[in-house]
Amino acid sequence: VSIDEIGERHDAIRGISGNYEKAIETFSALKSLDMPNLSIGIHTVISKFNVRRIPDIYKHLMLLNPDSYVTEIAEEREELKNVGSGITPDYEDYTRAVDYLAEELRKERFSRVGRITRAFRLEYYGLVKRILRERRQVIPCYAGVASAQIAPDGDVWMCCITADPIGNVRDTGFDFREVWHSDKADILRRDIKSGKCFCPLANASYTNMLHNARTLTGVGWNLLKN
Incomplete structure (x- = not known):
């Protein structure tokens, strides 16, 4: 509570x-x-x-x-x-x-x-x-590798602090794998790994x-x- x-x-x-x-x-x-x-x-x-x-x-x-x-x-x-x-x-x-x-x-x-x-x-x-x-x-932060969020509208975020969508499961027929392995997802993972955010x-x-x-x-x- x-x-x-x-x-x-x-x-x-x-x-x-x-x-x-x-x-x-x-x-x-x-x-x-x-x-x-x-x-x-x-x-x-x-x-x-x-x-x-x-x-x-x-x-x-x-x-x-x-x-x-x-x-x-x-x-x-x-x-x-x-x-x-x-x-x-x-x-x-x-x-x-x-x-x-x-x-x-x-x-x-x-x-x-x-x-x-x-x-x-x-x-x-x-x-x-x-x-x-x-x-x-x-x-090290493993957001986008070991954790993620799916918003009510279907947007997938690496992290809810930035809430920067890497894609939307509604656009892929609810195929999470396609969103998870998108080009934008790879870019954000590299940013997180390099320590650009905290x-x-x-x-x-x-x-x-x-x-x-x-x-x-x-x-x-x-x-x-x-």
């Missing part, structure tokens, strides 16, 4: 009155199912609107006893039509927020799935800090981490320690 703030502050960020109350109702209803194979977590997007309140937000939301708690940095994406919004927090504020979260999350007793999620997220937070500070790909997108980062021995070792170490 995605919750970015508390009460009316959350509603203001989402632009929907009553959204916080509905999110809490949804979380409570899911938790009440009490199913052994169902893990219910809370997700917070850290933006310029809430980055300095993360400790208060975290303390409040953890009273709900989620099976996991994760955050993701707010980004300017073509997909979201928010490029130029300045929504991404700066390095110093973000670092203070996630350093606090990392310290607190290590103290929590999560379920098995929650522990695995935490192990990956702790490593991910470190990657995001480096990306914000160094302004480059800190580990971003802290969580979905792509998870895939990249699974292809990087150093980060996988870090995840394993987090799992053993916590």
Whole structure:
């Protein structure tokens, strides 16, 4: 369940009155199912609107006893039509927020799935800090090789940050292979491999981490320690 703030502050960020109350109702209803194979977590997007309140937000939301708690940095994406919004927090504020979260999350007793999620997220937070500070790909990106997105209109993107279509499956009779091996796809893969772009997108980062021995070792170490 995605919750970015508390009460009316959350509603203001989402632009929907009553959204916080509905999110809490949804979380409570899911938790009440009490199913052994169902893990219910809370997700917070850290933006310029809430980055300095993360400790208060975290303390409040953890009273709900989620099976996991994760955050993701707010980004300017073509997909979201928010490029130029300045929504991404700066390095110093973000670092203070996630350093606090990392310290607190290590103290929590999560379920098995929650522990695995935490192990990956702790490593991910470190990657995001480096990306914000160094302004480059800190580990190789495999967008367009190991991951991609298909938009509702059929456009295929290597990455939803740029949302630059390499083709449309509707134009190929839904033959994904034809789009995947197009000339434009090859050009964008070369651009990504050469490091022409960088971003802290969580979905792509998870895939990249699974292809990087150093980060996988870090995840394993987090799992053993916590």
